[in-house]
Amino acid sequence: MSSNQKFGAGIWHFATYVDRYATDGYGPPRTLIEMIDLAGQVHDLSVVDINYPFADSSLSLDDVEAALKRNNLSVIGITPEIYTRKFAKGAFTNPDPGIRRLAYELINDAADVVRRFGASYVKLWPGQDGWDYPFQVDHRALWNASVDGIAELAAENADLKFVIEYKPREPRVHMSYDSVARTLLAIEKIGLPNVGILLDFGHSLYGGESPADAAQLAIDYGRLFGMDVNDNFRGWDDDLIAGSVHPIELFEFFYTLRKHDWHGVWQLDQFPFREDAVEAANSAIGFLKTIERALDKLDFDAMRAAQERHDAVTALGLAREALFTSYRAD
Amino acid sequence: MSSNQKFGAGIWHFATYVDRYATDGYGPPRTLIEMIDLAGQVHDLSVVDINYPFADSSLSLDDVEAALKRNNLSVIGITPEIYTRKFAKGAFTNPDPGIRRLAYELINDAADVVRRFGASYVKLWPGQDGWDYPFQVDHRALWNASVDGIAELAAENADLKFVIEYKPREPRVHMSYDSVARTLLAIEKIGLPNVGILLDFGHSLYGGESPADAAQLAIDYGRLFGMDVNDNFRGWDDDLIAGSVHPIELFEFFYTLRKHDWHGVWQLDQFPFREDAVEAANSAIGFLKTIERALDKLDFDAMRAAQERHDAVTALGLAREALFTSYRAD
Amino acid sequence: MSSNQKFGAGIWHFATYVDRYATDGYGPPRTLIEMIDLAGQVHDLSVVDINYPFADSSLSLDDVEAALKRNNLSVIGITPEIYTRKFAKGAFTNPDPGIRRLAYELINDAADVVRRFGASYVKLWPGQDGWDYPFQVDHRALWNASVDGIAELAAENADLKFVIEYKPREPRVHMSYDSVARTLLAIEKIGLPNVGILLDFGHSLYGGESPADAAQLAIDYGRLFGMDVNDNFRGWDDDLIAGSVHPIELFEFFYTLRKHDWHGVWQLDQFPFREDAVEAANSAIGFLKTIERALDKLDFDAMRAAQERHDAVTALGLAREALFTSYRAD
């Protein structure tokens, strides 16, 4: 049986990176067009999430569309960059109302790009909204601003979906939207149908959640609008190749999606600092196909029965049998 | 100025403990009466939280009341022991409906003890409700059972308060009620006025929360019904002496309570495995009084102004100046 | 090809447990003979490590030997219980010289049991040697006592091997022998040929090490005298079923052993609190056999070549191909 699953990636998967030590970058800068052309080399990749503004300010929407088209890629989401220098102290929660306004405007511009590309959502990752030190912020004011900023945008752009990608920390020492439960509290308070969650497997993992449990909770609230995967060592958002460290919990995560007929795109959010970007994507998607085959093979009824008894040994045995026999070198 | 603050402790602070290695215990077992008499030796302790069933099954309510009275102690809460052998696979979420029924009955019995002592609440700490392994449980079923079990009790005992003490893990590898946000999601779903949170400072800390932020959120939902303090190294529920590791965040936690005129008891939840229990309690309360004096001294207006700017350096300076000048050897 | 690998387990795998909450235990107590009979039911288990003094003080060495014999088990090591009540503040480092003497005597008694059973080593796990609080101990004095205590025993029992099982923490908040490197520093200082390391995969993992790297280092110092495996979530010594969370790093660990022709026993150190002990052992050994087959299949030359280039994608692909095709339901 051939795969019917759609795969995607954040376009930044194909960028080069800087950090606070390698300030000259882990490679020469790449243009957005170069990134798209690299994405096009990955087997089975069909959609991308693109940062906005584009890495190259001179680039027109038509240029980008053309590059996507020749690589058979479409756009699933647009990620406004509300975490660059001017937003260093927050986008929605910035103490300066002028900066909050800039964030609002940037996200509205990104919303227009979503419309232009027929994408699925505006992705909000408020990485600078949070705090670093004890006593630094008034936690009520900070949280209210986090919620209100998104509420306003969602209300004014009722034709679009907004997805919130929560994360425990980085670049702030603590992010406002830090967990699935906290994000759902916000979404419940906002009370609009067009705000949901983009669940990043790695963020969930290193935030101390079980990603499968987090996905279940988001599904139960009707708010799992998107997802992406990667891996890490549970202490930081390492954005490693999916399945390279936690294949079993990755399998459980996708088991949860399959069980509830969640049919969205399986996306990658990896940062191959020192690896070839195309190879890293192929490696991940190759393993995701192993998981897809394992889901086809898994005895769901037997799994349900074991889970009804909380029978870990039997459940683990069923998962192992399906997963460790489904690899195929493509 | 003498302290007006009421201090309390879980009576287990005065027990001896076992763990999986020192199975013969860190000291000879103590009767509940002995624990109460030790609690009575602590300066400024006025209330206790008592486990139920009592450590000695032969003890009558009158016996306990008499011991409390002669030590000038009253009861703030009763903690039903829904985490012993028979509940090893969960109380509210146990796969066996007979065990779930036992939990229900035990908690109802504890509710009667709350009434008898005129205590403030039944404390629910569902330490065995959760999971250990990937694939072990159906996360939807587990969470629903976690919520429904408490909803039923709260509805049937509308004259009483129930407080949920969340905790990331231990004894389960992952507990259902793992964070402030998740617990508030449950409480919102239950929708009854008599269910709230008992916020344990240490659980919040090692769960990756800022305890001050967690307290703020619980206050904003009107659900901060109780609290207790201790300390740890952010990796486990060490239940060390309050303020021994994180004095500044402890100060920020109490700053948040003071700012909102939260006037409940300041309780201890410490496990002095190898220390003298009375000395450990005195050490903690001594430091809590330092914090109380520091709150009297802190410039709240200046702190608010610094926080409006997210000005960490100024805020930290204000906190330091108040805290590091308020110690007094009593 | 049938397995030539010997498998073992700590006999405590077959005990029941207490912790600070389920003080009545996760099941009725078991006698040592019952544990041995359970161990005998595990497929392919041939050696055990036994705590001393025996769980039942009335038991003679002959009784134990007979039980082992009828279950086709032999003894690999004896673990003196230097972590019970009287050693709550340390064995080698206890502030009371009388207690240090008791530890010395107990370990010497255990050494005699090693001789009696023809076992391979005395296993030292100084779980109570360490500290809980800042300022609690003089770190020089504590470390010197940790080292000297073992040096004395090793010098006086030159006919026997002593293995040190390091662990980051629990039951102490911080253990003296906390890591592979620290333990090697001690062993170098002791300078005797009969002191080595028993490397616990899970301790290494949650201590922030790579278990494969730790094994390599111990091998390079000629000190890898024993090992055991289990799994956890990197935050605590959960002692879960081996391979249930980190199959790939478990594979890398055994790859390191195979590469250096390390031919010792593959042991389990699991604590199946809520699981059937025999099933939990069979589940683990089943997976260890998958790993054994994967090692037979792995292309070692290609792996070496990839590692010479630090080529993570290729190395991961080789490991996946071998591991995810080697499962067999036995």
Added chain:
Amino acid sequence: MSSNQKFGAGIWHFATYVDRYATDGYGPPRTLIEMIDLAGQVHDLSVVDINYPFADSSLSLDDVEAALKRNNLSVIGITPEIYTRKFAKGAFTNPDPGIRRLAYELINDAADVVRRFGASYVKLWPGQDGWDYPFQVDHRALWNASVDGIAELAAENADLKFVIEYKPREPRVHMSYDSVARTLLAIEKIGLPNVGILLDFGHSLYGGESPADAAQLAIDYGRLFGMDVNDNFRGWDDDLIAGSVHPIELFEFFYTLRKHDWHGVWQLDQFPFREDAVEAANSAIGFLKTIERALDKLDFDAMRAAQERHDAVTALGLAREALFTSYRAD
């Protein structure tokens, strides 16, 4: 009593930063001369550690010297940048021998700058030497290269000191020189008198060490050549203001230095991403002076006596009494 203590800082404390999200930086780039002029504004700062090559390639040694002189600053160490793009896969351990050679040459150039400025040491922080993925490297080869590279440099530059700054991780997922014990193993193997440790308080803290214990161990091996302080939340190298989170352990760290008459410079290694660099340095040094006064006040004999008994409550009380009464607004 006025302070006799010398204070220092890494000159990068006064830089602006980039990370993988705020790729446009947390502020406009600063020249080295600007950084030095900012350092000159900090009260009581007298020495700096400078990265090499200089941030501005056009700058001569004379230019730098002049800027230092007019700010009353001298140089304690030079930090060769062996962690930029070309060293992304390691300096000492790079798979490419040409890159290893470049690292060797760069460090030799830095050694000449040390000589030129009469500084105390070449600081080696091999941040890119390590690994990211399971199976990525041959751990023996990697470690040997880590050790041999430094051994060669130290042998050839016997007139200079080399200090190794260990760190658990970042930018690599795991760094070779990850802990005090591992670094001492290397230094013992190198066997030269001019290789020591620069102990970063924050690295020790988030690596799961007690910084006081780590300092003690380095002192006991005669290898504590330098130190710097900052703070974090034990999960990452946040490089926050010293004492902002862990004042008690910071006090214990300096207690250990004072006890052994360690008379080096107290340095800062902070990254004030969003704070004013001068204020952040003043805030830290202000608190270090509080600690200095607290050390003058602490009853060392009583502390020794408490530690001999492992008496945590008394020891904590002594530390609190000294620390929480020694603040002074300067």
